Amino acid sequence: xxxxxxxxxxxxxKKNSGSTVKxxxxxxxKRDHGNLLFFDLRDHFGLTQCVIENSNSFFxxxxxxxxxxxxxxxxxxxxxxxxxVNKDLFTGEVEVKVSSFEILSESKDLPMPVFGEQEYxxxxxxxxxFLDLRREEMHENIVLRSKVISFLRNKMIxxxxxxxxxxxxxxxxxxxxxxxxxxxRMHPGKFYALPQAPQQFKQMVMISGFDKYFQIAPCFRDEDxxxxxxxxxxxxxxxxxxxxxxxxxxxxxxxxxFKLFTEFxxxxxxxxxxxxKITYKTSMLKYGTDKPDLRNPIEIFDxxxxxxxxxxxxxxxxxxxxxxxxVRAIPAPNTSSKPRSFFDGYNNWAKEEGAKGLGYILLxxxxxxxxxxxxxxxxxxxKAIGELAKICKAKENDAIFFSSDELKEAERIxxxxxxxxxxxxxxxxxxxxxxxxxxxxxxxxYDEKEKKIDFSHNPFSMPQVNSKDFDKTDPLSIxxxxxxxVCNGYEISSGAIRNHLPDLMYxxxxxxxxxxxxxxxxxxxMIKALSYGAPPHGGMAPGIDRIVMxxxxxxxxxxxxxxxxxxxxQDLLMGxxxxxSELQLKELNIKILEKKK
RNA sequence: GGGGGUGUAGUUCAGUUGGUUAGAACGCUUGCCUGUCACGCAAGAGGUCGAGGGUUCGAGUCCCUUCACUCCCGCCA
Numbered sequence: 279x280x281x282x283x284x285x286x287x288x289x290x291x292k293k294n295s296g297s298t299v300k301x302x303x304x305x306x307x308k309r310d311h312g313n314l315l316f317f318d319l320r321d322h323f324g325l326t327q328c329v330i331e332n333s334n335s336f337f338x339x340x341x342x343x344x345x346x347x348x349x350x351x352x353x354x355x356x357x358x359x360x361x362x363v364n365k366d367l368f369t370g371e372v373e374v375k376v377s378s379f380e381i382l383s384e385s386k387d388l389p390m391p392v393f394g395e396q397e398y399x400x401x402x403x404x405x406x407x408f409l410d411l412r413r414e415e416m417h418e419n420i421v422l423r424s425k426v427i428s429f430l431r432n433k434m435i436x437x438x439x440x441x442x443x444x445x446x447x448x449x450x451x452x453x454x455x456x457x458x459x460x461x462x463r464m465h466p467g468k469f470y471a472l473p474q475a476p477q478q479f480k481q482m483v484m485i486s487g488f489d490k491y492f493q494i495a496p497c498f499r500d501e502d503x504x505x506x507x508x509x510x511x512x513x514x515x516x517x518x519x520x521x522x523x524x525x526x527x528x529x530x531x532x533x534x535x536f537k538l539f540t541e542f543x544x545x546x547x548x549x550x551x552x553x554x555k556i557t558y559k560t561s562m563l564k565y566g567t568d569k570p571d572l573r574n575p576i577e578i579f580d581x582x583x584x585x586x587x588x589x590x591x592x593x594x595x596x597x598x599x600x601x602x603x604x605v606r607a608i609p610a611p612n613t614s615s616k617p618r619s620f621f622d623g624y625n626n627w628a629k630e631e632g633a634k635g636l637g638y639i640l641l642x643x644x645x646x647x648x649x650x651x652x653x654x655x656x657x658x659x660x661k662a663i664g665e666l667a668k669i670c671k672a673k674e675n676d677a678i679f680f681s682s683d684e685l686k687e688a689e690r691i692x693x694x695x696x697x698x699x700x701x702x703x704x705x706x707x708x709x710x711x712x713x714x715x716x717x718x719x720x721x722x723x724y725d726e727k728e729k730k731i732d733f734s735h736n737p738f739s740m741p742q743v744n745s746k747d748f749d750k751t752d753p754l755s756i757x758x759x760x761x762x763x764v765c766n767g768y769e770i771s772s773g774a775i776r777n778h779l780p781d782l783m784y785x786x787x788x789x790x791x792x793x794x795x796x797x798x799x800x801x802x803x804m805i806k807a808l809s810y811g812a813p814p815h816g817g818m819a820p821g822i823d824r825i826v827m828x829x830x831x832x833x834x835x836x837x838x839x840x841x842x843x844x845x846x847x848q849d850l851l852m853g854x855x856x857x858x859s860e861l862q863l864k865e866l867n868i869k870i871l872e873k874k875k
Numbered sequence: 876g877g878g879g880g881u882g883u884a885g886u887u888c889a890g891u892u893g894g895u896u897a898g899a900a901c902g903c904u905u906g907c908c909u910g911u912c913a914c915g916c917a918a919g920a921g922g923u924c925g926a927g928g929g930u931u932c933g934a935g936u937c938c939c940u941u942c943a944c945u946c947c948c949g950c951c952a
Contacts, residue, residue, distance in 0.1 A: 307912075314909035327912070344903095362910055370912085387903065389885065394913075396887065396901080401944060454952040474952085501951045630879090632948085736952055772952095845945065 282350055282382075288324025288368050290355050295372060300352040301326060302382065304412070305345050307393050315340055319351060319374075322417075327364070327373040328353065336379035346385035346392055346409070353377040400836070404850040407841055419838045423826045426542060427494055430515050430822075433534050439492040439517060444479035446472060446496070452800045453737055455499035458510075466867035472498035475819060477738065478804050480518040481776055484815040485807045492517040494822065502845075505834045506768060506824060509847040512835075518817035524759050524775055527816055528552065528715060531763065535770075535820075539711045542829045549713040553763075557718040566606070566693020568719075571767030572712035574700030578692045579670045581607040581680070589659035595637070595682045606692040608679040609670045610699050614640035614651070616677070621652070624679065624695065633691040637680040639663075641672055652677070697767070711765055711828070718742070719760040722753045722789065733790055735760045738783075738804075739774035740816075745782040753789045763820065765828060773818020780808045 282302040290299055303321035313332040317340065318325045328351055330340050343349065353376045364370030389405075390398045392412045403410040410416055435441065450457045450471035457471040473479070475497045483491045495516040503509035519527065532551040539548040554572070561568050564577045585595045585605045595605050613620065621638050628636040639658065640651040649655070650663045658666065670678055679699075681691040700706040721741050723734035731753055739758040743751050759775035777783050783805065787797045798805055826838040836842040843849050863870065 309911045309914050310908090311911065311914070312906095312908040314911080316911050316914085318912075325912095329910080331909070359910080362912085364912055367912080387885075391886080391902070394901085398886070399882095399944075402886080451952085455950075477952090499951060502949085504951090505946070507951070733952055738952085846943095 279352075286323040287319050287321040287326045290326060290369055290372055290374070292357060292371050294355040295357050296355065298352060298354050298377070299374060300350065301328075301374065302350040303348065304392070305343060305347050305349060305385075308340075308345065310341060316373075319349070320412075324368050326369045327367070328376050329373050330376040330379070334376060336376060339381070340376070340379060343381060344385050344387065346388055346412075347381060348383040348385075350380040350382055351376055351378070400844070401850065404836075404842065404844055407851050411840065416837070419826070419830045419832070420840055422542060422830055423822075423838055423840075426538065426826050426829065427822065429538055429541065430534070431494065433537070434492040434515075434517065437490075437530065437534075439490040440488055442483060442488075442491055442493055444473070444476040444483075444493065444495070448473050448479075451478070453733070455501050458498045458500050461866040461868055463865050474499050475514060476516050477736075478801075480516055480817065481738070481804065481812075481815065482807050484518050484520045485810075485812045487520075487813075489520045490518070491817075495819070503843070503847065506827065508823060508835050508839060508842055509845065510843055513822040514819040515822055516817075516819045518815055520813040520815045522775070522814070522816050524717070524761060524816065527761075527773060527775075527818060528555075531771075531773075531818065531820075532713075535713060535763070535765075538825070539765075539829065543711055544829070544831065546709050546711055548711045554714040555717050556714050558716055558720065558757075559718070561716050562689050563606075566689045566691070566696055567767075568716050568762065569764045569767055569769045570714065570716075571697065571700065571706065572714055573708065573710050573766055574696065574706045576609060576611075576696045576700055576705065577671075578696055579607045579609075581605050581666060581669055584662060584666050584669065585682075587659075587662050587665075590662045591657040592637075592654060595680070598634075598682045598684075601684075603682055603684050604688050605680055605682040606688045607666070607670050608681065608692050608695045608699065609672045610638075610677040610679060610703065611673070611705070612675050613677040613703070614642060614675045621677070624698070627698070628681075628691060628695065631691065631694060633681060633687075634683055636691070636695065637682070638677055639666075639680075640677050641667055641674060643674045648674070713763065713765050713770075716762040716764055717760075718757045719762075720754065721756040721758040721760075721786070724754060730791055731789060736772070736774050737787065737790070738776050740777045741782070741786060745779060745785060748782065748785045759816070761818075763818070768824055768828060769821075770824060770828075771818045771820035773816065775814070775816035778808055778812040778814050780805055783808065 279300060282300070284300045287301055287303050301319055303319045306318040306320035306325060309316040315330050315337065317328050319328050330337055351374060353374045355372050356375050358371060358373055388409065390402050390409055392409055411420060431441070447460060447470040450459065450469070451474065454474050457474065459469040459471055462468045462470060476493065476495050480491055493516045495514050496511055497514050498511050501509065519530065532553055536548055536551050556570070558568055561570055563580060566578055582599055582604045584590065585592055586599060599605065625636045637654050638652055639655050641648055641663070642651055643649070647660060648663045648667045649660065650658045666678065672678060679695055681688045681695065683691065719735050721734065721739070722731045725732040735758065739760040741748065742757040742759060761773055762769055763771040777786060784794050784797055788794070823835050823839060827833070827835050830838050832838060841849065841851060848854065
């Protein structure tokens with residue numbers, strides 16, 4: 279007989295009745311009747327109830343052993359009487375009558391129980407992650423993560439992609455997030471950087487002629503955490519293809535996501551392919567964000583022209599428009615009968631979020647014509663109200679919120695109002711995965727702080743203007759072949775067709791203030807590689823953690839990560855980051871400066 | 876770097892207008908219990924009320940400072 283087990287804890291059934299089995303696992307839960315004791319034995323696969331009577335020589339030991347101790351049990355499989363069958367358990371028709379009992383590893387009193395669904399403080403959960411991971415829900419999330427990664431790997435391989443590893447110790451890149459640096463012992467004063475993404479490497483792989491590449495790639499960025507963003511490190515399905523245009527990438531990626539979310543999405547409906555394509559500009563207008571939650575049917579409208587009319591007397595908005603601002607309208611269906619407190623609540627909340635305020639008007643009908651109620655209703659003529667309702671596709675009994683400010687701020691506020699309305703009015707259907715592509719990102723944006731033109735996304739993206747016309751074009755109007763994949767309000771992936779033309783690369787960087795020498799200096803390898811025959815190529819890099827989070831129905835990335843760091847970028851289980859020894863520092867030629875207070 | 880929230884038993888929480896010995900449930904310990912599956916019953920142990928300072932005759936409660944965690948902003952090409 280095997281030393282530890284003949285079966286797992288989810289295997290035995292009536293078929294095994296009468297035979298002797300050996301099981302190993304954790305003591306999940308004990309029910310001690312004094313002279314008769316039940317315990318559930320748990321392993322990765324499931325639970326089996328074991329029973330022992332006081333006549334048994336192991337009885338005292340079993341009574342004393344603490345939950346979560348690991349034990350090996352053997353005994354006869356017996357049928358339960360019909361009134362003691364547990365239908366909630368796979369193995370609930372039988373139980374194991376303990377004939378021998380061995381303790382393999384004892385547990386101390388638990389800082390948090392494995393049994394039950396009670397919530398526990400994250401600090402405790404992270405400190406005792408191995409206990410937290412034994413809990414049913416976490417265990418399932420991590421299994422899901424593994425299955426998702428297997429699915430993706432299999433799919434990529436069957437689609438003709440080759441899986442490669444790229445360096446972890448690499449060079450710092452001057453763009454993007456803050457780098458993690460690793461001191462070099464052999465080159466005192468010099469540092470490696472951990473890759474923020476294998477961006478340049480994967481482009482080199484294309485230039486090296488491998489045609490299609492993918493990798494489940496760790497990415498390191500020294501940025502602060504969020505609920506949907508781990509501090510420090512995360513994983514991407516990094517992929518790149520040669521001789522492709524944007525549409526080719528979409529055609530490869532869409533079926534992957536459709537199948538993945540259909541298979542693992544807990545029966546929620548998934549957007550049919552091809553996914554909707556929304557330009558960045560349209561998305562910012564209609565949804566106030568470049569990661570719209572399309573489960574929410576509310577759309578935002580620009581009503582600047584209506585407010586400008588002579589028969590609208592809203593001077594506050596008119597003044598903002600005169601200063602170059604805009605007015606955005608967010609219709610709130612069937613809310614005109616809501617109490618004043620509802621609207622005041624939104625106004626106060628918006629102010630807390632940094633808005634100047636949130637005007638609103640209630641649409642009612644009189645003799646078939648719209649009239650505007652509410653505090654600012656009186657400032658609109660009947661004609662203006664009609665026009666407003668038409669633009670906003672509003673109906674009787676709808677309310678319309680207004681956000682007026684400079685463009686970016688008006689977009690931001692209208693976007694968060696739309697989100698809040700969708701949620702609070704129960705308009706957002708949470709039984710769906712709504713995918714869309716956000717396309718045509720601007721190549722540049724104006725950096726107000728630095729008073730200069732800067733890249734808005736990836737500087738290696740191909741601009742939608744050719745090299746000949748590039749210098750003649752207003753840089754802020756130049757779009758890029760740059761796209762994001764968005765699902766339910768989360769950015770799932772970013773991607774682009776890359777700029778494979780060194781001549782155009784210099785021009786692109788020049789507009790953002792980099793001379794040819796600087797580009798040669800900072801991207802020496804890239805420029806060199808592009809100068810010896812580079813195929814047109816493009817790809818993307820979906821974030822795996824966020825995908826699993828969506829599939830698991832969670833809104834925190836730590837729920838689907840084995841050993842996450844906390845928000846302060848510390849690993850409470852392993853105790854990182856930690857102080858190096860004097861010897862380590864000496865070898866690395868590093869001296870720690872005391873922080874000034 | 877900034878803003879919000881939370882912090883009371885091992886854990887989840889309650890704690891009135893500032894007023895006697897800070898409570899409940901789960902967990903733990905002990906005892907009883909042969910059909911439970913959130914077993915039941917009884918008893919018991921367990922508290923620097925995050926920390927420091929202040930106001931007060933008196934502070935878990937009010938004020939100030941600080942720390943931890945968390946959410947958000949900044950940041951994330």
